Structures are given as structure tokens and as C-alpha cells.
Amino acid sequence: MxxxxxxxxxxxxxxDVALVDIRGAGWRMRVxxxxxxxxxxxxxxxxxxxxxxDSIAYTGVVTRLHFRLGELFAAAVERACRLAKTRVDLxxxxxxxxxxxxxxxxxxxxxPAVIAERTGADVVAxxxxxxxxxxxxxxxxxxxVDYLLYLSPMVARVALNIGGIANITVIPAGAPxxxxxxxxxxxxxxxxxxxxxxxxxxxxxxxxxxxxxxRGRVDRKLLGTLLRDPYFRRPPPKSAGRExxxxxxxxxxxDRGLEPSDLMATATALTAASIAxxxxxxxxxxxxxxxxxxxxxxxQLMALLAGFLPGMRIRPSNDFGIDSxxxxxxxxxxxAYETYHCRTSNLPSATGARHPAILGKVIFHxxxxx
Numbered sequence: 001m002x003x004x005x006x007x008x009x010x011x012x013x014x015x016d017v018a019l020v021d022i023r024g025a026g027w028r029m030r031v032x033x034x035x036x037x038x039x040x041x042x043x044x045x046x047x048x049x050x051x052x053x054d055s056i057a058y059t060g061v062v063t064r065l066h067f068r069l070g071e072l073f074a075a076a077v078e079r080a081c082r083l084a085k086t087r088v089d090l091x092x093x094x095x096x097x098x099x100x101x102x103x104x105x106x107x108x109x110x111x112p113a114v115i116a117e118r119t120g121a122d123v124v125a126x127x128x129x130x131x132x133x134x135x136x137x138x139x140x141x142x143x144x145v146d147y148l149l150y151l152s153p154m155v156a157r158v159a160l161n162i163g164g165i166a167n168i169t170v171i172p173a174g175a176p177x178x179x180x181x182x183x184x185x186x187x188x189x190x191x192x193x194x195x196x197x198x199x200x201x202x203x204x205x206x207x208x209x210x211x212x213x214x215r216g217r218v219d220r221k222l223l224g225t226l227l228r229d230p231y232f233r234r235p236p237p238k239s240a241g242r243e244x245x246x247x248x249x250x251x252x253x254x255d256r257g258l259e260p261s262d263l264m265a266t267a268t269a270l271t272a273a274s275i276a277x278x279x280x281x282x283x284x285x286x287x288x289x290x291x292x293x294x295x296x297x298x299x300q301l302m303a304l305l306a307g308f309l310p311g312m313r314i315r316p317s318n319d320f321g322i323d324s325x326x327x328x329x330x331x332x333x334x335x336a337y338e339t340y341h342c343r344t345s346n347l348p349s350a351t352g353a354r355h356p357a358i359l360g361k362v363i364f365h366x367x368x369x370x
Contacts, residue, residue: 001089002034005328005334005336006094007331010164011206015072016329017037019084022337035084036323048061049098062098074115074118077091077115090121093112093124094108097241100128100241102237122362124336124360127141128141135354138239139239141335141346144345153174158171158289160291160293162189162271162293163189166185166271170279180350181236181282181283181350183236183278185277186274191267191270195253198250207268207298212261213301214300223266226266253267272308273308285310285312289315290319293328296316
């Protein structure tokens with residue numbers, strides 16, 4: 001089955017579409033990525049998403065955006081299919097996170113019925129509420145796929161994705177699914193992107209190649225204060241988002257009065273140190289660290305991370321046939337595939353759910369032949 005996985009992350013960069021050929025079932029499933037494309041959001045849509053993510057919005061704005069994003073997601077799938085010269089049988093759409101409070105509530109928008117109608121494919125969307133209803137955090141959901149892709153009988157591995165928020169999946173060598181530990185470690189690129197936009201007057205969305213951070217000096221006193229955040233020491237399951245590390249958090253950093261490059265250097269060190277803290281506590285410092293997400297392209301961040309974890313072999317997910325920029329979109333293609341076949345795909349050891357759950361809501365299109 002050819003499945004399109006959709007992902008639009010906390011950084012609100014655009015819509016990632018991964019086209020994936022999936023065969024088989026369970027841990028013997030064969031996952032073959034075919035193509036990956038990223039389609040940037042229109043400027044006004046991105047501003048609207050950021051606006052309602054960081055502040056209270058009128059319900060009419062949210063509702064209209066819900067359907068507008070459905071149209072954009074559908075158009076992204078159709079364009080990806082034209083470029084790859086293929087068609088899809090199923091779409092797995094994560095949606096755009098507007099609000100997430102782990103263990104209590106979550107909201108992802110992007111109407112799946114619109115996607116189904118425009119693409120003519122069945123759609124699975126709204127993955128997180130089923131895990132929440134089962135007592136989980138509703139996140140992280142990708143560890144199921146990390147386990148499927150990276151389990152080794154001999155090598156302990158940690159899968160790290162550095163998106164807007166950073167998250168890890170700890171996979172001991174030869175471990176059964178119930179021994180997997182996964183959680184959000186804290187900020188990934190979210191704070192760095194916000195600082196880059198602020199200091200450039202909106203001209204830059206991120207610190208390209210970590211150049212700004214490389215020019216600065218880490219304020220160790222401020223870094224120590226930030227690392228005393230109770231979140232970093234709270235045991236998993238736990239999840240984080242824009243609610244903790246969004247506009248208010250960045251405003252607090254700016255109030256410190258540091259030079260721009262020094263503040264960027266310190267924020268970059270915070271991301272690396274908080275990731276390393278989580279890895280050391282739950283995985284030690286041996287084995288392989290498999291990295292995906294936008295943070296992989298930041299040499300300054302990766303150098304700091306390597307310095308904090310000298311005993312680990314750091315490898316990009318590309319070494320395993322998984323495009324580092326497509327990893328999470330591929331994951332939601334796989335999760336959609338499992339849901340479509342009525343199989344559970346959360347890991348309770350990662351989310352804290354009381355039991356495995358079938359994730360998402362399925363929209364069957366009348367032309368799909370189901």
C-alpha cells in the first residue's frame with residue numbers, strides 16, 4: 001500500500017509529505033520510503049497558526065483555519081503525487097497542533113474530510129485523543145515507529161528527533177515494546193527559531209548553520225538557571241510544546257539583556273544539554289544515537305550534543321534509509337496504515353496510557369472502494 005504521511009511541526013515551517021510503500025504487519029512490516037517533499041505555508045497562514053498557538057483566538061478563526069488547512073494539506077498530497085508520479089491509497093494526517101496539554105487535552109486542526117474529498121483517498125487523522133482517552137499523554141506517538149525501524153538485537157539505540165520540540169525514544173538491545181522509554185526532552189528548535197526571527201526583524205526563520213550561536217558565548221549562569229526547570233527532572237511519561245517554550249518563554253530570555261549572539265549560544269546549549277540530560281538518565285552514554293529533524297542541520301547544536309555525549313555514536317537517520325527531514329511524516333504514514341487495519345500503535349510505556357489504543361479517526365472516501 002502506498003501511504004502519504006503528513007507532518008506540520010511545532011516550528012510551523014510548512015507541510016512535509018512522505019510517500020511510503022508499506023507492506024506486511026506488526027514488527028515484520030516492510031517500510032520503504034519513496035519520496036519526501038516540504039511545501040512552505042503561505043505567509044498569512046503561518047502567521048495565523050502562530051497567532052492562535054501563542055494566544056487565545058476566536059472560535060471562528062480556529063474553525064475557518066481548520067478547513068483552510070484541510071485544503072492546504074490535500075493540495076500538498078496531490079502535488080506530491082504529481083511530482084512522484086504515483087497515487088496514494090491512504091493519507092495519514094497529523095494535523096497542525098494548536099494546543100497540547102499532555103494528559104488532559106489536545107487540538108490538531110486540518111479537516112480530514114476535506115483531505116478525503118479532494119484526494120479521493122481514505123484519511124486517518126486526529127491521532128492523539130485516543131491515547132489521551134486511555135490515560136496517556138497523547139504524545140509521543142512516533143516511538144512505535146522508532147521501535148519498528150531501529151530495534152537491534154545487539155545494539156542499544158536512542159532515536160532523537162529535533163523539531164520544534166526535541167524527543168527521544170530509548171530502545172535497549174533486543175527489548176520488547178514494553179521496555180521502550182520515550183518522552184519530550186524539552187525545547188528543540190522552537191526557541192532558537194523565535195530568537196532568530198526576533199533579532200532579524202522577521203527576515204530569518206532560523207539560525208542557519210548555527211552561525212549566530214557560534215559567534216556568541218554561553219552564559220553559564222543563565223544556562224544553569226534554565227536547566228533547573230522542574231520539567232527536565234520530571235520522570236516520563238511527559239510531553240512539551242509551545243505552551244512551555246513559546247512566546248512567553250522567549251520573552252523571558254530577551255528580558256535578560258544579553259547580546260544577541262550570546263543569547264542564541266545559550267539557547268542552543270539549553271537544547272543540547274536538556275537532550276543529553278534525558279539520554280544520560282534513561283539510556284546512559286553508550287550505543288547509537290540516531291538523529292532526525294531540522295536540528296540535525298545545525299552544526300553548532302550537533303557539536304554541543306556530541307560533547308555532552310562523548311560515548312555515543314551519533315548517526316543521521318539517513319544511514320537507515322529514513323530521510324532525516326521526512327522522519328515524522330513517514331511515522332504518521334505508518335501509524336495511519338496500522339489504524340486502517342484496526343491495529344493498536346501507541347506504546348503505553350512511552351505515553352503512559354493504560355493500554356494500547358487504535359489511534360486516529362478514519363474518513364472513508366466513497367471512491368476508495370472500501
